[in-house]
Amino acid sequence: MTMIQALRSAMDVMMGRDDNVVVFGQDVGYFGGVFRVTEGLQAKYGSNRCFDAPISEGGIVGAAVGMGAYGLRPVAEIQFADYFYPASDQIVSEAARLRYRSAGDFTCPITIRMPCGGGIYGGQTHSQSPEALFTHVCGLRTVMPSNPLDAKGLLISAIECDDPVIFLEPKRLYNGPFDGHHDRPVVPWSRHALGNVPEGYYRVPLDKASVFRSGSQVTVVTYGTMVWVAEAAAQEAGIDAEIIDLRAIWPMDLETVVASVKKTGRCVVVHEATKTSGFGAELSALVQEHCFYHLEAPIERVAGWDTPYPHAQEWAYFPGPDRVGAALRRVVEGG
Incomplete structure (x- = not known):
């Protein structure tokens, strides 16, 4: 699998296992997302489980916080990591603090997927790597996979986690690992070559390098x-x-x-x-x-x-x- 396929497989597996898992964001439903990561999920699970959201990052994350507090496990997509800034108050002041401020009465089991980094000539507003901003916030987990095998297992673990997870996806790796150069494919001796991704359920722990x-x-x-x-x-x-x-x-x-x-x-x-x-x-x-x-x-x-x-x-x-x-x-x- 490519990383795109692995991420889609993770959401497919979890949506099949748990009716409380919902996927939403800008263009993620019928269109399948700008990078086609969610392609086919709406057709398989219906528009109540995989659906489009308005162009409002604050609204997307705010809705996810409410869903999570009342029992759902939303997977919200921010179309590019650069777009998270309008949602920063919902992420920092609501999602990250909900468990503590409610003395454990509520949790916030939400996953916020964000394509990050450059490599597609996307310019200043489609290419940022803002991971350090999230690591400063108590209550958030911040994840970034480097290969399809880890991407699927980490995303499954993130969806099952009872705390909010910022799931950053390097766009340069979406269509497969590479050898460090933008004009050469993955080296043949890489032990993380494409295809080594199980079809079903498995987890990669969120606390182990x-x-x-x-x-x-x-x-x-x-x-x-x-x-x-x-x-x-x-x-x-x-x-x-x-x-x-x-x-x-x-x-x-x-x-x-x-x-x-x-x-x-x-x-x-x-x-x-x-x-x-x-x-x-x-x-x-x-x-x-x-x-x-x-x-x-x-x-x-x-x-x-x-x-x-x-x-x-x-x-x-x-x-x-x-x-x-x-x-x-x-x-x-x-x-």
Whole structure:
């Protein structure tokens, strides 16, 4: 399966298992979504279970909060992650706080799907990576898969979770993993090649990172599209890097990260979002706090530019194998 097919399969499985699961958002019903992730779900389950919503992100999330509080398990789509800002009050002030402010009388079992990141020349309002904003909010879970197998299992776990989950979907991975370059398909030796996705129900835990690639020289901590970029960089640089795919960005699996950095003694953090106040800053701080006496070189961050999203230069904006590889060499050679 591609990631699109895997995500659709997850919703199909859960809608078949639980009548309380509903899917809605802009164009997700008859049209099947702008990326066709929900294609066929309305025809199979009817317009009461999979339906279109007005162009009102605040209304979409507000309705999902109410549905969740009264027993449904809504899967709401924000058409692009860039569009979540009108819904930010509903996400932060309502969804994230409902369990606490009601002393547990209500939960908010909602999943908010958002395509994120660049790679489609979508410009400034269709290409952002806002994951760090969500990780700052107590009560939210933030997830970003890097491959179809994890995408399906994580989405099933998110739908079954009693807390709100921000489910970020890297658009560059929608039609299959790749080797870190925009003009080349997935490398044949990848163990996450297309097709390795079970048809039925399975879960991937929301609190466990994946050791995507074992290594001994340096730890790369990353998620989403950048997992594949880091793998390409390590291969091209000839460095035995251990790549940790966070999968669930927050709450994160700190234990797996710390164990890896203590083993390798070096760490590079990679993400697509802008560097300043990006989630890499939190990752770097956590590694420094927990691994200081094991570090043999300074931690490096490789990220997007601290600029408005550059439409014409987006492939230069992304951390690519060249930039990541240079950071890996500096860290391995230093100390």
